[in-house]
Amino acid sequence: MFKENFLWGAASAAYQVEGAFVADGKGPSIWDRWAHIPGKTYGGTNGDVAADHYNRMEEDVRLMAAMGLKAYRFSIAWTRILPDGRGAVNQSGIDFYNRLINCLLKEKIIPLVTLYHWDLPQCLEETYGGWLSKDVVSDFTNYAEVCFKAFGDRVNHWIVINEPNIFTHQGYSLGIHPPGMENEAAFIKAYHHTALAHASSVLKFKALGLEGVIGSSIAFSPGYAKSNEAEDRGALEKYYEMGPWLFMDPYYKGTYPKEAERYYTRLGQWQKVSPDDLKMLKAAAEVVDFIGVNYYQTAMLAYNPQDGVGQAEMNTSGKKGSQKESGVPGLYKFVRNEQLDYTDWDWAIDPDGLRYGLAQLKKRYGLPVLISENGLGFFDEINAEGEILDVARIKFLDAHVKACLEAVNEGVDLIGFCVWSFTDLLSWLNGFRKRYGLVHIDFEKKTLKRTPKASYYWYKALIESEGTLDADGFINAQTKGDTGCII
Ligand code: BG6
Numbered sequence: 001m002f003k004e005n006f007l008w009g010a011a012s013a014a015y016q017v018e019g020a021f022v023a024d025g026k027g028p029s030i031w032d033r034w035a036h037i038p039g040k041t042y043g044g045t046n047g048d049v050a051a052d053h054y055n056r057m058e059e060d061v062r063l064m065a066a067m068g069l070k071a072y073r074f075s076i077a078w079t080r081i082l083p084d085g086r087g088a089v090n091q092s093g094i095d096f097y098n099r100l101i102n103c104l105l106k107e108k109i110i111p112l113v114t115l116y117h118w119d120l121p122q123c124l125e126e127t128y129g130g131w132l133s134k135d136v137v138s139d140f141t142n143y144a145e146v147c148f149k150a151f152g153d154r155v156n157h158w159i160v161i162n163e164p165n166i167f168t169h170q171g172y173s174l175g176i177h178p179p180g181m182e183n184e185a186a187f188i189k190a191y192h193h194t195a196l197a198h199a200s201s202v203l204k205f206k207a208l209g210l211e212g213v214i215g216s217s218i219a220f221s222p223g224y225a226k227s228n229e230a231e232d233r234g235a236l237e238k239y240y241e242m243g244p245w246l247f248m249d250p251y252y253k254g255t256y257p258k259e260a261e262r263y264y265t266r267l268g269q270w271q272k273v274s275p276d277d278l279k280m281l282k283a284a285a286e287v288v289d290f291i292g293v294n295y296y297q298t299a300m301l302a303y304n305p306q307d308g309v310g311q312a313e314m315n316t317s318g319k320k321g322s323q324k325e326s327g328v329p330g331l332y333k334f335v336r337n338e339q340l341d342y343t344d345w346d347w348a349i350d351p352d353g354l355r356y357g358l359a360q361l362k363k364r365y366g367l368p369v370l371i372s373e374n375g376l377g378f379f380d381e382i383n384a385e386g387e388i389l390d391v392a393r394i395k396f397l398d399a400h401v402k403a404c405l406e407a408v409n410e411g412v413d414l415i416g417f418c419v420w421s422f423t424d425l426l427s428w429l430n431g432f433r434k435r436y437g438l439v440h441i442d443f444e445k446k447t448l449k450r451t452p453k454a455s456y457y458w459y460k461a462l463i464e465s466e467g468t469l470d471a472d473g474f475i476n477a478q479t480k481g482d483t484g485c486i487i
Contacts, residue, residue: 001467002408007110007416008463009071010064010438011373013117013162015047016425018077020054024092027083029119030130031428034178042316042431050426051441052448057100060423063439063450065107067460072109073372073418074100075117075162078143081150085121086139094150101154112372112418113151114159114217115144115201118167118177118428125179131168131190137197144201148208156212159292159372160201163219164194165247174311176429185269192271195250199284206287217292217372218248222357223299226335231303235332239301242331245364252291252365254282263331290415291361294373295400298340298353304333316429318344318379345377345434351399358407358414368413374400375420377427377434380453388440388453397455401467419459423450 015031022028035046053060064072078085080093104111120130128135144160170177172187181187198216205214222244225236241259249255256273264270273281304327312326323346327333340348354374361369376396380388397419408414424437432443438456442449 002405002414005070006414006467007071007112007157007370007418008069008459008467009073009110009112009416009418010069010422010459011073011112011418011420012053012422012425013075013114014077014080015050015117015119016421016428017051017053017074017423019047019049019052021048023054024080024096025083025090026077026093027079027085027090028122029077029079030122030125030178031119032079033122034180040180042427042429042433045426045431047426049448051423053423054096056448056450057096058103059450060439061100061103061107061109063452063456064104064109064422067438067452067456068463069109069422070463071112071157071416071418072104072422073112073114073159075114075119076147077119078116079119079121081146082121082143083123085124085127086142089146097151101151105154110157111151111155112157112159112370112416113147113155114162114372115147116140116160116197117162120178130179131172131193132186134193134196136193137200140197141200141204145204145208148205148210152205152208152210152212157370158205158212158214159217159370160198160214161194161216162292162372163217163294164191164198164251165243166219168194176314184264184267185271188264188269189271191247192250192273192277195281196277198251199254199280202284202288203280213289215288215290215292215367215370216251217294217370218244218251219294219296220244220248220357220361221295221297221299222353222360223301224337226300226302229303232301235301235303238331239299242328248291248361248365250281252285252288252367254278254285288367290368290370291365292370292372293357293361294420295354295357295371296374297348298337298350298357300335300337300348301332302335304329304331306330309333314429315346316431318430318434320344320346322346343377344379345430347377349376349396351396351403354400355403355407355410358404358412359410362412368415370415371404371417373418373420375436377430377436379433380424380435380440382440382451386451388451390453390455393453393455394458397459398462401462405467 168191172181175182225232245257246260312324315323376393421436423439424435424441427434440451
């Protein structure tokens with residue numbers, strides 16, 4: 001059974017839904033700039049308008065309330081609160097999030113607040129190179145403190161940083177997110193600074209004595225070895241040390257995996273960690289309350305020789321099968337898992353992997369877990385009746401919720417599950433066609449009309465049943481019934 005007061009939620013992120021990118025004193029973020037550079041995003045899409053949530057927030061909360069959502073995870077845009085990243089506070093930004101939080105609470109929906117979902121103030125990027133400078137740690141902590149003080153009387157759940165592993169890897173190593181660098185040493189440095197910003201904010205939160213819980217969310221893809229051969233098993237081990245554990249240990253143990261340290265030191269790319277930094281990481285790891293897990297897929301690892309594959313272009317087109325093999329020469333490569341089905345964007349669909357991953361986290365960190373994201377990116381279709389019968393999404397979510405339940409029955413302390421995403425939104429590099437929402441948004445004709453999908457009604461029933469719904473029966477009922485209703 002899921003625990004009492006389980007957080008049945010859905011999620012979003014400021015840049016992906018809000019729009020209103022220059023409204024009411026908001027400053028520019030690195031994504032506002034990046035998405036305007038030709039060729040950087042799929043079809044030149046950007047978040048200038050996105051789902052226009054900034055102007056339609058009340059309507060969106062009404063839809064959440066009508067489905068009985070228990071929790072809504074959203075992120076605060078740093079540049080609405082502090083347009084230059086530091087200095088004067090922009091009261092209009094505070095007002096917007098106050099309105100949102102109050103609307104949610106009025107509907108008995110618990111706000112789960114992410115402080116950072118990738119939209120660094122452009123000003124800090126220009127002033128000192130953003131995440132590459134240690135100055136970002138104090139600026140971030142100051143921003144976090146402003147938010148804790150402004151909203152902490154009503155917000156009891158805080159996610160400090162969303163997927164530091166993804167935005168640093170893609171921004172500093174692969175060069176496909178801002179600031180577009182391809183430099184491993186820069187990636188390690190930026191990643192280290194995210195860990196310090198997280199730790200310093202966790203300690204600030206605790207020092208303020210506010211009620212509530214705090215953690216950060218990491219993208220976690222548990223891995224399998226392609227075969228039982230020693231070389232493939234070795235590749236799997238290296239993947240964990242250089243991937244999941246490198247990303248989670250500093251946040252949740254206050255240490256760095258030795259193997260990763262040795263590897264990057266050999267290449268002259270390691271960031272020397274000072275005793276004071278280590279002390280801060282340790283102190284925060286001792287008081288952090290939960291691990292946020294964004295789970296989408298697993299990884300299959302195989303041996304990759306020194307002259308093997310390196311990075312490959314990502315499938316951002318939605319052409320299934322177009323993702324090429326990629327890897328780290330001399331360590332490991334990602335290969336297709338023939339046992340699994342894949343999405344059109346070549347993400348492995350693997351509910352069992354979630355259960356397996358949760359068991360691994362329990363063993364390694366022993367902390368409560370919040371599934372802060374899980375969902376299916378998909379080409380949704382509207383039928384002649386105006387309905388979106390997203391059965392594939394229902395099946396995907398149903399299987400993952402079941403995996404969560406199995407993990408709970410095996411002793412994992414799970415505090416909530418957030419569907420990614422509540423409404424359709426902008427997928428950073430994949431445009432508006434890769435849809436995740438429980439609520440459809442008309443991006444095509446640009447009316448931005450909201451229409452609940454079949455998955456919205458499925459999730460509503462799941463929440464009502466406290467996660468005990470027999471989804472198969474429900475899928476049948478809903479896909480044949482009246483699903484196109486607009487609230
Ligand atoms: C997570 C992010 O990486 O995955 C979200 O936190 C993102 O912001 C989601 O949208 C899905 O990824 P994508 O690339 O398909 O949009």
